[in-house]
Amino acid sequence: MAIPYLPKFIASDTSSMVGPLLAPSSAPLSPPIFTQDDFKKAAAYKAVEFVHSGMVLGLGTGSTARHAVDRIGDLLRQGKLKDIVGIPTSKKTYDQAVSLGIPLSDLDSHPVIDLAIDGADEVDPDLNLVKGRGGSLLREKMVECVCKKFIVIVDESKLVDFIGGSGLAMPVEVVPYCWKFTAVRLQNLFKDSGCVGKLRTVGENGEPYVTDNENYIVDLYFNKDIGDLNVASDRILRLAGVVEHGMFLDMATTVIVAGELGITIKDKQ
Numbered sequence: 001m002a003i004p005y006l007p008k009f010i011a012s013d014t015s016s017m018v019g020p021l022l023a024p025s026s027a028p029l030s031p032p033i034f035t036q037d038d039f040k041k042a043a044a045y046k047a048v049e050f051v052h053s054g055m056v057l058g059l060g061t062g063s064t065a066r067h068a069v070d071r072i073g074d075l076l077r078q079g080k081l082k083d084i085v086g087i088p089t090s091k092k093t094y095d096q097a098v099s100l101g102i103p104l105s106d107l108d109s110h111p112v113i114d115l116a117i118d119g120a121d122e123v124d125p126d127l128n129l130v131k132g133r134g135g136s137l138l139r140e141k142m143v144e145c146v147c148k149k150f151i152v153i154v155d156e157s158k159l160v161d162f163i164g165g166s167g168l169a170m171p172v173e174v175v176p177y178c179w180k181f182t183a184v185r186l187q188n189l190f191k192d193s194g195c196v197g198k199l200r201t202v203g204e205n206g207e208p209y210v211t212d213n214e215n216y217i218v219d220l221y222f223n224k225d226i227g228d229l230n231v232a233s234d235r236i237l238r239l240a241g242v243v244e245h246g247m248f249l250d251m252a253t254t255v256i257v258a259g260e261l262g263i264t265i266k267d268k269q
């Protein structure tokens with residue numbers, strides 16, 4: 001069901017809206033132009049409506065999740081939310097939450113989480129996800145697999161017909177030791193899907209990207225559907241040297257999608 005969201009969204013925060021939304025009413029009527037970031041923010045704000053005082057919250061990572069974390073910080077500052085405990089899913093989110101004064105803890109002290117809100121790189125029709133293109137998949141999965149409710153927030157560009165369907169990376173976190181050996185083994189698992197595995201690098205010299213957990217990431221690219229996702233997951237996780245992969249299967253309880261037509265809320269059946 002598509003819910004018209006723009007009037008509420010505009011009313012809640014106009015400070016970062018693009019020009020046409022702020023045009024005076026006397027201006028000639030033209031269709032509002034929304035950026036992808038506007039959609040991310042709209043989805044994030046809608047998700048934060050599910051947050052209640054006293055909750056233990058998984059705080060996601062990425063350009064969409066950071067809007068949710070900002071919003072939670074705002075509501076705490078305004079006194080509209082109280083007694084929140086945040087469990088950040090990355091060092092970056094930890095820093096953001098600290099800067100906003102959100103009280104934080106970890107899974108050792110809070111092994112059960114009421115609600116997590118996070119972005120995703122791909123969402124398939126069954127609400128399976130690809131996550132980790134920002135490199136935070138391991139901590140995200142650790143936090144989000146112990147949530148009573150996991151709300152995923154995306155703009156409509158993240159919807160795919162099948163996992164891998166965007167043609168972009170499905171990240172796998174691997175230990176640095178003999179990463180090439182592991183990358184080749186990963187690639188060989190999915191030969192039939194034309195899999196290519198590439199070490200994620202940063203900077204001009206192509207240094208390996210290092211995760212918060214001091215590991216590397218091998219990005220897998222497919223040119224075909226990889227078939228049964230649970231089988232694929234098991235095969236990846238059985239390889240020594242693999243720490244975790246970015247397929248989040250059967251974990252999302254709700255996906256909030258923002259796009260040209262408004263906000264759509266999809267609940268896990």
Ligand SMILES: O=C[C@H](O)[C@H](O)[C@H](O)COP(=O)(O)O
Nearest residue numbers: 062063064119132134135136
């Ligand atoms: O590692 C990064 C996370 O999984 C992000 O949640 C995911 O990549 C989506 O990020 P963004 O909201 O920036 O598209």
